[in-house]
Structures are given as C-alpha cells and as structure tokens.
Amino acid sequence: MELVRATEAAAIRAVPFIGRGDKNAADKAAVDAMRAFLGTVNFDGLIVIGEGEKDEAPMLFNGERVGNGRGPACDIAVDPIDGTSLTAAGRQNALSVIAVSSRGTMLDASSVFYMDKIVTGAAGRGVVSLDQSIGDNIRAYSQATGKPVDEMVLAVLDRPRHEQLIDEIRSAGAGTRLMLDGDVAGGINAARYETRIDMCVGIGGSPEGITTACAIKALGGYMQGRLAPAENEKEKAIAAGLDLNKLLEVEDMVSGDNTFFVATGVTDGGLVDGVRRKGPMIRTESIVLRSRSGTARRVIAEHQAAKWL
Numbered sequence: 001m002e003l004v005r006a007t008e009a010a011a012i013r014a015v016p017f018i019g020r021g022d023k024n025a026a027d028k029a030a031v032d033a034m035r036a037f038l039g040t041v042n043f044d045g046l047i048v049i050g051e052g053e054k055d056e057a058p059m060l061f062n063g064e065r066v067g068n069g070r071g072p073a074c075d076i077a078v079d080p081i082d083g084t085s086l087t088a089a090g091r092q093n094a095l096s097v098i099a100v101s102s103r104g105t106m107l108d109a110s111s112v113f114y115m116d117k118i119v120t121g122a123a124g125r126g127v128v129s130l131d132q133s134i135g136d137n138i139r140a141y142s143q144a145t146g147k148p149v150d151e152m153v154l155a156v157l158d159r160p161r162h163e164q165l166i167d168e169i170r171s172a173g174a175g176t177r178l179m180l181d182g183d184v185a186g187g188i189n190a191a192r193y194e195t196r197i198d199m200c201v202g203i204g205g206s207p208e209g210i211t212t213a214c215a216i217k218a219l220g221g222y223m224q225g226r227l228a229p230a231e232n233e234k235e236k237a238i239a240a241g242l243d244l245n246k247l248l249e250v251e252d253m254v255s256g257d258n259t260f261f262v263a264t265g266v267t268d269g270g271l272v273d274g275v276r277r278k279g280p281m282i283r284t285e286s287i288v289l290r291s292r293s294g295t296a297r298r299v300i301a302e303h304q305a306a307k308w309l
Contacts, residue, residue: 003098004299006037007264008284010080010096012308014266019090026087030080030096031060035161046076048106049097049099049207052293062110065085075106079209081266083182093182093269095255098262099214108211112229115206119187120199121145124125124222126201132248134201135172143198146201149173155186155200162202184263185271187212189214191221195270203228213253215261223250259291280305
C-alpha cells in the first residue's frame with residue numbers, strides 16, 4: 001500500500017495538466033509527488049530504471065536512492081507517467097507506475113533506450129519467439145490457444161518503424177490495436193486473460209520492457225525481449241556488460257520470485273480508470289501485482305480533495 005500511495009500521488013498531481021499540451025509540466029508534477037512519497041517508504045531502494053535520464057526530466061534518475069533506508073534492499077523501476085504525451089493531449093491509457101524487486105535482480109539496461117518485445121499469455125511459452133517471423137508467431141499462438149487467427153488482436157506502438165510489422169500482422173490475417181504511447185499497459189493487457197489483446201509486439205522503451213517484465217511474472221504470462229540499440233549506444237552498452245544479441249527471457253530481465261508491480265490510472269484506459277473528481281472526493285484506481293503470491297489486486301481509493309488542493 002505504501003507503493004500504491006506513491007503512484008496515486010503522482011497520478012493526482014498530474015491531473016491539472018491533462019489535455020494542456022505541456023508533457024514536461026505534467027511529468028515534473030508527477031515526479032515530485034512520487035519522489036516525496038517514496039522517501040517515506042520503509043525500504044532501501046535503488047532506482048535501476050529511472051525516468052529522468054531518457055527524457056531529461058528532473059529527479060528519479062538511475063542510481064538514485066529512495067526510501068527511508070530501513071527495511072529490505074530493493075531494485076526500483078519508476079515511471080511517474082507512462083504516457084506523458086497521452087496526458088498532455090488528454091488521451092487514454094496514461095499510467096503512473098512503480099515496479100520493485102529484490103536488490104540485484106533487475107537488469108540495468110539504461111545504456112540502451114529501446115527493446116524489441118513480444119508479450120503473450122501463458123500459452124505463448126515455448127510457442128512464440130522473437131527469432132520467428134510475426135506471421136509464424138501469430139499462427140503458432142493461434143494453434144496453442146485455439147483462437148482463430150482472424151479473431152486475434154495485436155497491440156503495437158503506432159510508429160513509422162513499425163509500418164512493415166503492421167503490414168505483416170494484417171497480411172497474416174490478424175488485427176492490430178495501434179497504441180499512441182504506453183506500451184506497459186499494452187504488454188500487461190496481452191498477458192491478462194480477460195482482454196481483447198492477444199499479443200503485444202514491436203520496439204518500445206527498454207525501461208518500459210523491464211517494468212513490464214515485473215508485471216508479467218505476477219500474471220504468469222510470457223515475454224521475450226532483445227535490446228535494440230542505436231549505433232551511438234552500442235559501445236556504451238558493451239562496456240556495461242550487455243549482450244546485444246541475447247534473447248532475453250523474463251528471468252533475464254527480472255530474476256527472483258518476489259516482484260511487485262503497481263500502476264495507477266492518470267487517464268482512463270483499458271487497464272484502470274483515470275483520476276476522477278467526485279464532489280469533495282478524488283477517486284483513483286490502481287492495480288497491484290505480486291509474483292510470489294501470483295495475485296492481482298485492484299485498489300479503489302477516495303481521497304479528500306481538500307487535502308490535495
């Protein structure tokens with residue numbers, strides 16, 4: 001619940017900036033709120049996946065220590081707003097996210113900004129692979145799940161780099177759900193059994209990939225990743241000890257059996273509802289996933305608006 005309080009605070013503080021066109025202002029408000037709440041948590045947290053370095057945003061940077069220094073030593077992945085552009089435009093699916101695992105278990109991929117990913121439900125284990133074509137993956141997953149190809153939906157970030165991938169998905173007979181941003185939610189929805197998303201594929205952020213892996217461990221889904229560095233990142237990545245050709249399984253991204261993933265909706269989306277004002281109250285919805293117990297909990301909270309104004 002301490003982690004939920006941090007994502008709730010970040011989401012609430014971002015609300016005045018929804019649809020205002022200033023993603024940096026929204027991000028700063030969320031960062032400041034999350035950092036303040038994390039400082040009260042009873043743990044010794046090390047931010048392995050920060051959100052500051054990539055976006056040149058203030059604070060919550062890679063290597064920063066958070067928490068009160070007491071309690072368990074943990075690796076932390078944070079994204080005060082996964083979907084700052086969505087927030088600024090007033091679009092759906094913006095989240096505030098924290099993932100936590102035991103110290104030394106989270107892959108530090110900070111030297112490479114992008115990762116190729118494929119995420120499915122549990123039926124994808126031993127069936128889909130980044131080494132196969134997307135058409136082969138679709139047909140194999142269709143056979144494994146018993147779902148016809150023409151009923152399958154794949155979530156993909158709507159980017160120019162994915163034009164060929166999108167064409168190949170449609171040529172195979174499946175449909176697409178194009179995401180403007182926020183591929184953490186896309187990956188989680190691919191691993192959940194009650195959604196319309198069957199698979200999430202394509203190149204997105206490597207920080208988001210590691211964060212998603214924490215959630216996939218708790219959901220019992222399947223995920224693979226492979227780092228996709230730009231030319232100017234390769235030397236730095238090799239110096240950091242990263243294998244740029246390795247097919248990363250979930251255990252390579254987050255090892256150990258005790259991971260937590262927490263997300264609070266900033267704007268409405270398919271995973272959780274966004275922040276809503278209800279008279280004198282502010283309502284938030286969060287999802288909390290834990291790998292050791294294999295549980296997914298939803299937390300609906302009502303906050304006195306007067307405390308936040």
